[in-house]
Amino acid sequence: MVVGTAALLVLGVQPILLGGLIETGRLTEAGLGRVAMVEVFALAIGSVIGPFAMNAGGMRLKVIAAALLLAAVDVGLYAAHSSAAILGLRGAAGLLEGLLIGAAVVVITHTRRPDRMNGLFLGITTAPQIAAAYLLPALIIPRFGLNAGFALLAAGAVAAACAAPFLVDRVETHPEARVQGIVWSPALLLTLLGGLLQNAGIGAAWNYVERLGAQHGLAPAVIGAAIAGSLSLQFVGALLSAWLCWRLPARLMLTAGGLIQAGVVVAMLSRSDAGYITAVCLFGLCWLALQPFLIRELIRLDPSRRVAMVMTPVALTGLSLGPLVVSFAVRAGDVRGGFVGAAVLLAAAGAVYGLAPRLRAAPRTAGRDIA
Numbered sequence: 177m178v179v180g181t182a183a184l185l186v187l188g189v190q191p192i193l194l195g196g197l198i199e200t201g202r203l204t205e206a207g208l209g210r211v212a213m214v215e216v217f218a219l220a221i222g223s224v225i226g227p228f229a230m231n232a233g234g235m236r237l238k239v240i241a242a243a244l245l246l247a248a249v250d251v252g253l254y255a256a257h258s259s260a261a262i263l264g265l266r267g268a269a270g271l272l273e274g275l276l277i278g279a280a281v282v283v284i285t286h287t288r289r290p291d292r293m294n295g296l297f298l299g300i301t302t303a304p305q306i307a308a309a310y311l312l313p314a315l316i317i318p319r320f321g322l323n324a325g326f327a328l329l330a331a332g333a334v335a336a337a338c339a340a341p342f343l344v345d346r347v348e349t350h351p352e353a354r355v356q357g358i359v360w361s362p363a364l365l366l367t368l369l370g371g372l373l374q375n376a377g378i379g380a381a382w383n384y385v386e387r388l389g390a391q392h393g394l395a396p397a398v399i400g401a402a403i404a405g406s407l408s409l410q411f412v413g414a415l416l417s418a419w420l421c422w423r424l425p426a427r428l429m430l431t432a433g434g435l436i437q438a439g440v441v442v443a444m445l446s447r448s449d450a451g452y453i454t455a456v457c458l459f460g461l462c463w464l465a466l467q468p469f470l471i472r473e474l475i476r477l478d479p480s481r482r483v484a485m486v487m488t489p490v491a492l493t494g495l496s497l498g499p500l501v502v503s504f505a506v507r508a509g510d511v512r513g514g515f516v517g518a519a520v521l522l523a524a525a526g527a528v529y530g531l532a533p534r535l536r537a538a539p540r541t542a543g544r545d546i547a
Contacts, residue, residue: 188305226278
């Protein structure tokens with residue numbers, strides 16, 4: 177949990193730190209979407225490589241090395257004052273964060289109830305994000321400057337290195353994976369596409385949420401409270417779904433959830449303090465609450481659990497592509513177009529989830545009898 181928390185901490189504070197880079201003149205509004213895309217896309221690549229690299233043996237030493245390198249890269253942001261330097265450093269950070277997430281994914285996916293463990297993991301890792309999202313804009317950055325935010329990320333990476341000796345060096349493969357390949361049915365492919373679109377919409381809205389509040393003239397304390405509240409409800413939503421995911425129909429929850437999220441993103445355009453805070457908090461509630469349902473549906477469609485392991489990089493790819501896609505609808509001083517684009521992506525995800533079970537085609541099986 178500590179390793180995963182350190183790797184995911186950046187997702188909770190990214191809007192604050194990137195917004196701070198804009199305020200200090202080190203980044204532009206359009207550049208924000210590109211930096212966010214580079215880091216999270218690199219994180220996705222790292223999380224593809226991570227589960228296989230970490231579970232090949234020597235997981236403890238690999239986690240220590242990746243975590244200490246991540247701390248060094250985070251501290252390197254102190255001296256980065258150009259867009260190219262920031263892009264390079266955050267890209268390297270994303271790759272290292274992905275490798276650390278790989279260690280957590282391997283352990284979680286091979287538990288007896290991976291859907292429930294996924295919800296617990298997401299809930300627990302959100303708690304430090306809540307504290308950081310409140311403390312950074314309210315206390316830490318005003319007093320110590322923006323670089324203190326990157327120092328906080330570095331401290332989290334050092335904590336992950338300290339926790340590494342308590343990890344196992346290798347996780348046994350799930351029995352289903354030894355005897356059954358992946359059955360690439362239309363429902364499985366569309367479910368993955370829905371996950372990609374949904375996370376793209378989430379990433380698009382989340383990375384501009386701080387800029388939207390600033391554009392509406394809201395006080396930094398109000399924006400910080402909204403982001404902290406959103407992260408708090410992410411925590412609540414993840415734990416609730418861990419408890420309820422096996423009681424409710426996964427496909428229905430995914431379809432309805434995507435459409436509800438689209439409506440919430442449109443509501444985030446409210447100019448009032450109360451409207452903005454409420455919409456941003458509801459956005460957080462929906463974000464992680466749907467993830468365990470998605471994992472459960474993927475395992476139902478692919479009992480080998482190999483696709484469930486791939487869902488983390490798919491989600492991160494969506495989170496990275498979303499800000500890039502909507503950055504073309506963003507103008508200097510006006511980020512509202514990005515939220516319209518995010519709502520379209522989320523509505524499309526809901527439609528894809530609803531369409532998936534209606535398609536019937538002969539599945540194609542890959543990799544049968546793989547040891």
